[in-house]
Amino acid sequence: MKKLWIKKGLMILIFGTLAVLVFGFVVMSLWNNILPAVIGVKTITFLQALGILLLSKILFGGFGGRGGWRGSAAWKQKMKQRFENMTPEEREKFKAEWKNRCGGRWGSFDRKDSETRAVD
Numbered sequence: 001m002k003k004l005w006i007k008k009g010l011m012i013l014i015f016g017t018l019a020v021l022v023f024g025f026v027v028m029s030l031w032n033n034i035l036p037a038v039i040g041v042k043t044i045t046f047l048q049a050l051g052i053l054l055l056s057k058i059l060f061g062g063f064g065g066r067g068g069w070r071g072s073a074a075w076k077q078k079m080k081q082r083f084e085n086m087t088p089e090e091r092e093k094f095k096a097e098w099k100n101r102c103g104g105r106w107g108s109f110d111r112k113d114s115e116t117r118a119v120d
Helices: 002-039 046-061 073-084 088-119
Strands: none
Touching: 002 046
């Protein structure tokens, strides 16, 4: 049993290291082949590419579970519950505020909300 865990740990370490190396090479290659010609930046080294990967992970991915800008199911559920607990007046005020912020993109939510009211 212990042998299996050691083997599994080594495989994770090997594939993890291989993935980091491949992603670093891909970032470096894409950067060096596209960005200098398009926006005139300098080429980067492999270590700088790894730094860019780490920075993007910190800024957009987080370090625990799902993070970054993708959102989470718990947050969506919390917002849905909050919206359902609003009075009709509060809902209209909320929708009006978001309509001001988002413009015409809010229309799809209005349809969903009207369907929800018809079912209730």
